[in-house]
Each structure stands twice: as C-alpha cells, then as structure tokens.
Amino acid sequence: MNPITPIINGLKITLSHMFKKPITLQYPDERPKVASRFRGLHALNVSHNKAKCVACYLCPTVCPAKCITVEAAEDANHDKYAAKYEIDMLRCIFCGYCVEACPVDAVRMTTTFELANYRREDFVFGKERLLEKK
C-alpha cells in the first residue's frame, strides 16, 4: 500500500467530523437523558403521607458499604417507623442492594446524580432529604 494512503484516509475522517453535529453534551447548559433504571440518589417512598419504611433494618443489613443507619421507634399507634434514616453518600457504592432487600418498597434509587458538595456533612442524607418530594 502506498504509504500516503492511510494518512489521507485519516485526514478524510478528520475532515468529515468538521461537518458533523458535535455529540459532546454541553453540561450544565445541556442535561443528559438518564435511563430510568439508573442508580442515583436514593429516595424514600411515601404512602398515606408518611414514609413507607417500617424500619426492618434489612437495608443496613445487606449494605456492603455500611452506609445506611436506621433507628426505629414506636409511634402513637404502637407501629414501627424509622425515626432516623440516614445514608452516607461518601460511603455508598450505589449497588442498589438496599432497594432489592426492602420488603415494603420503601426505598428506591432516583436519577439524581449531581451529588457534589463542599462539606463532608452535606453528603449525609437524612430522612427529610431522602423523602420522596411530591
């Protein structure tokens, strides 16, 4: 093969890109379309105006990163609820085991991926921050 040919072929490719629309996402001006099963920030599902979580402790039990802290308490009707539900996002590996283990469909993972922060404590998501916002 003529040694010049590959160079010309390469230049052709380069030249063709000059006339194509760029595929780079101009984040943050442009937002990505995230797949619905993307494993981003967790959310606590709500039912009848309260968190569905019954504080069964299965999510902290299966969590391989040990990033979930649950504390159960008894409400006025003697029912069990999660007085504290906390996820340390600095430890979380977004494996989704917590969602799989949940027997009452109380926790899910959202498409929220923008979790950057300036302070370590801001990475700790408590119950209020995790509750499904309606």
Add this chain to the structure above:
Amino acid sequence: MVNLTIDDKQVTAPKTATIYEAAKLNGINIPILCHDSKLKPFGACRMCLVEVEQMKGRQIPACTTPVTEGMIIRTSTPDIVKARKMVLELLLLNHPIDCPVCDKGGDCDLQNLTYEYQVSANRFTDEKFQHEIDYNNPLIERDMNRCVLCGKCARICDEVVSFGALTFIDRGIETKIGCEFEGALNCEFCGSCVSVCPVGSLLARPFKFKARFWALTKQKSVCGYCGTGCNLTLGVQDNKVLTTIYDAEQGFHKGLLCARGRFGYQFINNDKRLTKPMVRKDGALREASWDEALQFVAGRLKGGNVAALSTARLTNEEFVLFKDLMKLAGSASYDHSAGYAHSALTKGLSRSFGVAASTATILDIQKSDLLLVIKTDAYETHPVVGFEINQAVKNKGVKLSILSDKRGKLGKLPGAKTLVHAPGTEIALLNAITKVILDEKLTAGTAASVAGFAELERALSDFTPEAVAGQTGIDAASIVQFARDYASAEKALIIFPTGLAYPGHNADLASAAANLAILTGKLGTEGSGVLCMAEKNNSQGAVDMGFYPANGGKDAGQILEDCASGSVKTLFVAGENPLVSYPDRSKVSAALDKVDCLIVSDLFLSETAAMADVVLPACSFAEKEGTFTSVDRRVQYFKPAIKKVGLSKSDFEIFSVLINLLGGQAPASPAAAFADIAASAPGYAGMSYAKLGEEGAFAPVDVKPALVAPAVVRPTVEQGKLALLVGSVLYHCGTLSQYGEGPMYVCPEGYVEISRADAAAHKVSEGDLLTVTSSTGSTQLKARISPRLPAGVVFAPYHFEAAQVNTIWSGAAVTWVTVGK
C-alpha cells in the same frame, strides 16, 4: 439406657428419654415449636412428627413418646416433610406475615422453619386473627395474633415460675392465650414467658424496635445483681447493652432469669453514669483529670487513719487489690458490710463449719428430700433459686418447711408447711427445734462426738417447745413436728439468706441453722447441708478474698463510729451507698460528714457520692473482666461486653494505679491477680481463667463441724406498736436496681406493706400515704395492704433513696413503729 435406631444410626438414650430427647442427645435435629427442656412434654405443635417402624409407619409426636428398646425411627421421610409443611401452612393461615416489624424476626422458630421447609405459598385460606394487642404493660407486650398456641408461656409461668398468670382460654379455633378474665397481664414480670415464646407473641417492651436480632453482638456474662450467679447473654449494639438474650442451655438455670436479671440491664448505659472524675473545689464537685483525682486520693491514703467500705459487687480480683491498697495505706479496717449483713457467713458459718461458706450448692435443691427455708422468700431475694425450689417441690416431690416472720410465695407451693413466728424470735425457734432433736434422740450417730455437743445441750436446756411457743407465737406441737420432719428426712437442706437490710440474719442464726445440720448428720452429702444465700452478686467472693474485718480490723459499723469520732480521717467507699442502704441514716450521715476526706468510686453520683471529696467513675460488670463467686462458691469468669462508658475505669485499674502511687506493685492484669488468688485462696487452687471457661468451677468446701450455742436476744415487745421488717423486694437488689428502667417500671418507689387486720384497725386504704415513726425517726411511705403479713407486722423494702427507710430502721432485730396518716 436403651438401644434404638434413629435415621439408620444406632444410638443409645436414657430409659426416661422421649424420642425427641434421644435424637437431640445424639445430634439429630427434630424441628419443634412447643418444647423446652425445663418444661414437661406437651405435644401441641405437631412439628416433631416422626415415623416409628414398629408403629406401622404412623406419624407420632417425638416430644411426648418415650423411647423403647429396639425402636426404629425415621425423622425426615418425604411423608414427614410433607406433614410438617402442612403444619406450617396451617399455622401461617392465621399468623400475620409481619416479620419486617416483628422484633422476633431473625430469631423466630416459625420463620426459620418456614424458610427451612420452603413454605412460600399456602394452599389454604383463612382470616387473620384480630385480637387486641396488650400494650398496657411496660415490660411485656402481648400480641396474640402471632400466637401459635404452643403453650410454652403458660407452662413456664405455671411449672417453673409458679405464678400462673397466663393460660389457654376459649376452645377450638377460638383458643388463645390470655390472662384471668381476659384482663391485662399482672404478674412478676420475670419475662420467662417472653424468653420461651417461639414467635413474636410476647415481646420485651424495653427492647422493642431497638435493633434486629442478627445485628446484636452476643456476649456471655454473669448477672450483676444477686448472689445466685445466673449466666446472662447480653445483646450489644453500638457499645450499648440493648437486651438480654435467652439461651436455653446457659448456666445451671438453663437460661432462666428473674425480673431484674432480664429487664434490669439498663443501668449499664444509663445517661446518669459518671463519665469523668470529680474533685471537690470551693465546696462543689468539679470535673478533674484522672491524674489529678488519683494523685489527690493517693496523697490522702498516705496520710494514714484510713478505712474502706466496699460494695459486694466488685470482682474477686478487685477485692484483692482493694485489700492490698488498704494494707499499703496502713489500715486493717475494711469491710463489705459484713459487720452488718454477712456475719452469718464470716462469723457464724466459719465457727460452725470452719469455713466461711455454704456447705451445699444450688444444685442440691433438686436432689434433696426436704428443704428447710428460714426467713426468706427465695422468690424475692434470689428468684432463680425460688424457681429451683419450685421445680424440686413440684417435679421431684421434695418437701418444703418454712420458718419465717411473713408469708411468701414459697408457702403456696404444694404441701409447704409454714411456721410464721414473731419477728426476732427465729433463733429461739431454731433452738427449740434443735432441743426436740436432742431430746427425742433424733441425732445422727456421730453427733455426740462433735465438738461443743455437751455445751450446746446445756445451753438449750431452757428451749423446750413449750417455753419457746409463747415467745414465738407458734404452738409446741408444730415445733415438735417440724423437728421430726427435718430429722426424719434422709436428705435435708437448710436455706437462708443474708443481706444488708435483713435484721436478725446474723452469726447466731447461721450457727443455729448449722447446729441442726450437724446434729442430724445432714451435712457433706448430696442434697443436704446449709445454703447461705448472700445478697449481692459477689458477696461470697468478698468473703473468700478476705475483704472483711480480721486481725484487729473494724467492721462497717465500727468504721462509721470511728469516722464520727474523728479517728478515721479518710474513708474510701467503693460502689457502696451506705447513706441509703445502711441502718440508722442519721448516724451514717453524721459519720460521712465528719470524715476529713470521703473518696467514692461508683457508677452513679449516688447520695453517698454526692457527699464525697473525690468521685471516681467506675465501670459496670459489662465493661470489665474478672470473676464473681456465687452463693454456692461457683467461681465464674466474665469478660467485657462493651467498651468503658466515658472516661470511667474499672476498680481494678483504679486500685492498680493507687497501689503503684503508694509504692506497691499491682498485678499486671486481672488474670495475673486471679493466678495469685488461685495460689492463696482456700478452694481456688488450680483455677485459671482458661480453666473456668463458660461453666465456671466450684471452689470445694472443707468442713470441720463444731456445735456452737447461739446467743438469743429476746426482743422487747412494745404494746400498741407494729414490728417493722426490712429487706429486699422482688424487683430490686441493693440500690443499684434504682438505675434499671425495668425494675423501676414495676416497682418505682418504696412502700410499707401492712396486714389487712392492721389496715382495718388503722383505717388505712391501699395507696394511703402513711407516716411511719420509730424511735430513730420518721418517714412517709405509701401503704400496700397484703394478706401475707401477720397482724402486728409491717414490711418495707430498703432500696429507695426517696423512701428513706433507714431513718426509721436502726439495725435492731426488731424495730417498733407506729403508723398514722
């Protein structure tokens, strides 16, 4: 033994065993929901169905069928598995699937079996139960919707605890477990029903929703309350003791615990725990560094004129170090309240038996023919011993004779004979019984050769049943019959308690009891002897370690007198709260006020610690290692379950530093200290932490009997007044249980128990606030009207600071009081 075949395996089993027991003995697991080794076979759940070849393949319950020679048994054929699956399906028909919220989740027999037998669907349908859940009780929650009707709760409450709070009510598909008249649970709250419940029907409310079973770290330990020496499994998470876990194979008591053992653990993580040392500056206790506090203490100890009082809750190793510290400080005056309470052991038993220890063990209770229980309701002072007595009487047919100044639960056991004597006359009564044995020649053949026989005979010449009858309030014929019953039993065991606040439980009571055993030869054999039950968890250890006055040292009473007179300048109080627990509050208060320097090491800022110049935060048993010796000299090792709370230190560490500061050489570790104990303490030879293991070991007792004539104090009777008895109440032990939420839920305050006759005479109603006045003071206590007290007698527990019972109780054998609204 019989030979049989289980699952093609040739095995042997005792003749009395059931198929279930035979299989278990040989490592073959048969699933079951309604069985507990402490209970009689019941055969309710049908999970333990097995096939016996000789029974033509019929499926029979393994738990109620006794083994016979040559039986061929199959435990898991396809038919059996199918039957068990159906049993589970039927149980799950009504049982709610609320495992995520049920505290039993992870530790539930039904859940485990459902998983094991893969019951993921149900062929049947029915409605779930809709029983009302009983939340009324602060300690035990009853959700009968989850009940599988195994009956274990009702059976243990009846067969072991002997309370009978729970029973089957209604019939057929309406059957459920309930209380009398379907009311709320109102019992002793020992929690035995909770412990054996295989599902989540009965739950411990203090632990409710605190953690899941699988997340708990289980640490075996020894109970820190009374001297029974029960084993515990502490459930720990995040450095907090959250619960006690039932282990049916643990300890001689097979996992049984009393109300305080099961529900009284909260003091360990109580918010009021001391976490930093404090030194008094400008009249107030202020936080200080350990270095500052210990240097100050060492300086005071070097100054001389030192004495020490200790709780009997320290470990054996700590007692040895405390004693060494006092020796370095030049003092022989140290006591663990022996001067008040444990002279029965230190003086009484040592002069009668030549050893300051019981000759019998708790295990002898079920091996005896007759139990002579003196001045105790063991159900109250040592509840698990009470369970043992109950099982002996009900299951083994052991006879029970009780001498007491008030009736108790023991007296309700089948065939129990109770002689209720006038307060303070117990020694005269025992002497009269001894006299009958001597007069009727009911003595053992060797009795006459025992040292002191002639002197005793002479000393008891006036104690004829007729002479004593008037004084004690018991007729002569009953005394004679009592003596004959005791003497004629082949094996007989005498049980009596000692405690700081039990008047009359002194050296002479111990000698009077010992005389009976020695004279009749009921000593040194299985099921016989004397069992002296000291109050606190290591009272016997304190005695064995020699932490009581000897060689010119002074006892607790004398130490306080010396403090008041100024001859003791520095008093080191370790874990004790004499201001509440010692008799004669004004005297104790004056003594503590007068002393130049009061050093207190404690878990809490007790009333005594609040008066101190230096307060050292100490550790609970759950944070340290060491050994406790139970009332029957079972030496048991325990290790930490949690890290030390705050900056607290174990008393071992505190004493070690102080010994070093005083120029001595402390052992490097509790293990090293125990090695020294094993080399020097009688009976402890050859012991080590490794050898003690989980079972512990008995320190043998070498008895050299001698008959001692006990001194009898004739209490003066004050007409128109009531005799005050002071002692322990079931839910409490010493003053420590005041910091346990469980005991305080059930018994939150002091009270005065009064007979129905006296209540009527004084126009007292239940709950009335009574002013109780004695020659030493007066206090206000709520009235409890009780059928168990004879007329003329009142009882008050001593544990509570607010009740201030020791303002009216001076320590005399009988305190006469008046009551008024």
